[in-house]
Amino acid sequence: MTTLLQRDPQAWRDIGGLDTAEEIVHQPALWRELSALLQSSDARVSAFLGDCLSDPRQRVILTGAGSSAYVGEIVADELNAAWPAQVRAVATTSLLTHPELYLETDAPTLLVSFARSGNSPESLAAVSLLRATMRDARFLNITCNAEGQLARQGEHDSRTCTLLMPAASCDRGFAMTSSFSCMLLASLCVLGKDNGAERLSVLAGLAEQALRDWSAPVAALAAEPVARVVYLGSGPLEALAREAALKILELTGGRVLAMANTALGFRHGPKSALNGDSLVIMFRSRKELARRYEDDLLQELLRDKVAGRCVTVGMGGELDSGAPLWPDSWLAPLWLLMAQQFALHKSAALGLRPDNPFADGTVNRVVQGVTIYPHDES
Structure with missing residues (x-):
């Protein structure tokens, strides 16, 4: 019988985790589909962007809420270093409360919105805010x-370009998995300077290998009792660590x-949070300088014996994929495969239903209960 991340599909269905398991595993196929989609959309998106990224007056804000915000945080610094334009990541949840800190009324501004559903109130409100307050x-x-409302409201607006991800990336499960990686890779392709289409094909092959090789050890790791998990990452991988930590919080219901x-x-x-029931997972950077600092900390943790266990993922780590020396932002989707599987298995080990860990509705797949207030209120 075919297995899916160490269980047969029916077993995942029985415990309410089939959607999430499938959505983790089908990411390599979606990345290949994304490559074709981006090539077919290249002329349209390129015409929309023009030479704005080469203009030092241009402001580019990468925005989203929750996991979608972390997409922008992973890629922002690399894009900012690549172009004369000023590129920064600002979550919608910050943009709406303190717009005066992030918006320059007279500066040409491109708002790049990342959204799985396109129905989150903050995402829609951020667009409305810029429409109402920005001249350009x-x-x-x-x-x-x-x-989604985000896609539909810009259908006939010349100031808006909507880039749709592969349809199957709109995850059915509670946690963002394939939606996250597709939006991350799409942003690197359309806003970066590298040949993204070629990289997506290579990355998909590496991901398939990683899913095969890591499946058993990650499931075994998740079976071990743990009360606290610490994810560590340097540079762009710091935001990846935030996303990985969020996956654990979400899928284990806190x-x-x-x-x-x-x-x-x-x-x-933060090191004071460690105890014998803690697991430290470090995403290893492709930069040798960063890895020297990471090595120092790992040696310190092993010497001090303040954590139950330390695991390394990425370049030279216990879980590696033989990936080329690409920028960390490009390799982040590979390392995230480990974190997504770990959270899924930990959720199942706790007797939760991974596709919806919050049966009581206190936390929702699309955020609810948000009141949007007028932007001119002090």
Whole structure:
């Protein structure tokens, strides 16, 4: 019988985790589909962007809420270093409360919105805010849902370009998995300078290998009792660590506490959270300088014996994929495969239903209960 991440599909269905398991595993196929989709959309998107990224007056804001915000945080610094335009990541949840700190009324601004459903109130409100307050604002929507409000409201607007991800990336499960990786890779392809189409094919092959090789050890790791999980990452991988920590919090319904930090920053107080019931997972950077700092911390943790276990993922780590020396933002989707599987298995081990860990409705797949207030209120 065919197995899916160490269980047969019916077993995942029985415990309410089939959607999430399938959506983790089908990511390589979606990345290949994304490559073809981006090539067919290249002329349209390129015409919309023009030479704006080469203009030092241009402001580019990468935005989203929750996991979607972390997409922007992973790619922002690399894009900012590549172009004369000023590129920064600002979550919609910050943009709406303090717009005056992030918006320059007279500067040409491109708002890049990442959205799985396109129905989150903050995403829609952020677009409305810029429309109402900015003299020269344009909108690039990278979304997974053709029927979402974000995609539909920009259909006939010349200031808006909507780039739809493969339809299957609009995850049915509670946690963002394939939606996250597709939007991340799409942003690197359309806003970066590298040949993204070629990289997507290579990355998909590496991901298939990683899913095969890591499936058993990650499932075994998740079977071990743990009360706290700490994800560490340097540079762009710091935001990846945040996303990985969020996956644990979401899929375990908060029963396993999780936090994220950098290798250097962890010593400055957060290390005090460790105890014998803690698991530290470090995403290894492709940069040799960063890895030297990471190695120092790992040796310190092993020497101090303040954590139950430490695991390394990525370049030279216990879980590696033989990936080329690409920028960390490009390799982040590979390392995330480990974190997604770990969260799924940990959810199942706790007797939860991974596709919907919050049966009581206190936390929802699309956020609810948000009141949007007028932007001119002090």
